Amino acid sequence: MELSWRSKLESLLGASIVTERIPAGGADIEWLNDAGGQGGTIKSGSRVTMPDGTIRLIVSADGEKVEYVDLAPGDLSGREELLLEWLLSELARADNADGGPGRGPNREMRRLGEWIQEQISAGRIKAAVPEDLNAGGRLDSERIPFLLLADHATTANDAELEKLLQAYLESDVLLVPLREQEWLILASDALLRDEGGVEEMPEELLEGIARGMHDMLASEWLGENHIAVAHPIEPASAVVETVFLLRETVALGRRFHQGDMVHLPWNIHLERLLSSIPEEQRLRFIEQTASRSDLLLEPEIVTTLETFFAMNCNVSDTAKKLFIHRNTLLYRLDKLKQDTGLDVRLFRDAVLVKLLLLLYKVTKRKP
């Protein structure tokens, strides 16, 4: 589980970040501004020596609240304190770059992301979003959830990504940063409401939008990425559960379908089941099922079988798809039957071979 920078900071310092709401113009904030604001107002990285000698490092401050860490005098050397002050001011600058100065919503999304992380870490996947993180009620309406994982280290900020997504999805988009290089995207479900034209299944449309998003981000943003999409949800009540599902989908997709960059929860039921089987049992299944299952590792055979299954075991369609003669395909299938004892034209054997192909991707076999 990756921690947010706030959690990392708390863990390094052995102290908690305290959040205090301070009434605007109150005596406390005036005092802090006088003591640590260096002629202005306190900000991230400001250092205040409290009347009792405690060093108060300001993590963030806006007109309504202040986040700080209290350290006992002598906890850190002077140089460490300076380093920390600089670090906090840089982090604040990065935050501002993401959201733009005074951009409340993005900071809100960041907090929402941290909250989702905390719920998943604590195993509370059914948790509902608290009112103060509900983005002004925007999480109450149905939205399409996408999970985006960037493969390369990103240098672009969230604002740039948000703009791209808004242009692509042509609607209001909520971008929730989760872990490093990982975002939850909540798009309007209006995308699924088509004005006339050819009927399309929601799954097909969602997949199409996700694939388009992948290509768009690959070429217009920073390169390769993985995307998972689920059916529309009401984020206020289901966002944690959905992030959990989408993460699992990406993990299973990357494991079982290497090379595919778009992952769909409704396409990986079998993969989910297989990954829950202990390694030893998987190995036993492989050894017992086919007399020469190593043949199923040959690229030509794998491509032939995967296409055969994708074409619903139709010989003519498979041959057409593979650009080979029907007889060539039949020859390959006959040879496989001869060598492994499995005839994929029979439903029972087709199921076994499909399972073998999937298990090969996740099972360490004896050399």
Add this chain to the structure above:
Amino acid sequence: MAGVRLEHVYKRYPGSDVASVKDFNLDIKDKEFLVLVGPSGCGKSTTLRMIAGLEEITEGKLYIGDRLVNDVAPKDRDIAMVFQSYALYPHMNVYQNMAFGLKLRKFKKSEIDKRVREAAKILDIEHLLDRKPKALSGGQRQRVALGRAIVREPQVFLMDEPLSNLDAKLRTQMRAEISKLAKRLETTVIYVTHDQIEAMTMGDRIVVMKDGVIQQADTPETLYNHPINMFVAGFIGSPSMNFIKGGLYERDGAVHFKADGLDIVLTEGKASIIREKGYVNKEVILGVRPEDFHDEPIFMDASPNSIVSALAEVVENLGHEKNVYLAGLGTDTVIARLDGRSDVKEGANVKLAIDMNKIHIFDPETELNVFEN
């Protein structure tokens, strides 16, 4: 437009000892149509993806024009990609799909409109601009994907198996259209395919890859007629080149190739290379393309030293030509491509002459072509 230069480029994936692409050196000229071809896993797509910026380069340098772009994001490389999936944006119509990249780059509306309509005209999809992708056929979708790339007017087009989702007929049609388009746009194209017919018909130059290494980079004609090794010889051409294991020996001043069922005499030009390189009395592999077998009487009369006899096991009549599967020449089946008027019968013994000017001899250990190295 610009050329692309790769200098000693390597790609290694984390956790893998073997490099997926090794010491890749290539200078792709401005306006060249270059095809990367090879079997799956040979590193061709990885190379293209490194040029696109979708994969990081582990080692080496990549230049687009004169600019070193190793650390430049894909969007800033001034390239346009057409993927195998050509995922169109399903919620946008054709016009919006094509205009999207320009809109992001804040082009003026009038300029966007001009470019989209020009590209639509070139691709003959003007009448489809208002349609959503789901209302298009496979070929029309492919055209829109090309249109999306064209409107960008990039320095380089990158295409990764763009035709593999189309049926055979449409594939042939689009192959010709992409070639025409590249010439019309006068742009640099780097095109990846596993299909050697696509490579041969489209590329100004073809790079044949295997195991992450360039085997040979040359024009289609040179690759076909002068393959540098057995891999290239076997990969380019369909049906592929026949390989027959045997030995070379010299008698009465002539160099012979002998194997099970055949004893043929090399031309003097080829014999002198064999002698010079010390291959007399050594085991070698003979390479003969299917079309270099002949049964026309005039050819047989003129080539008495290269006549072979074999059993015609199967005859595939394709109308304009016949593919004859022969047994008895070496250990494996040999395919001869004869003229459609040939009266060769299945199950009969046939006599054929080999065009000895076009044979190849390969070293069985290095697999290199003795005449080309």
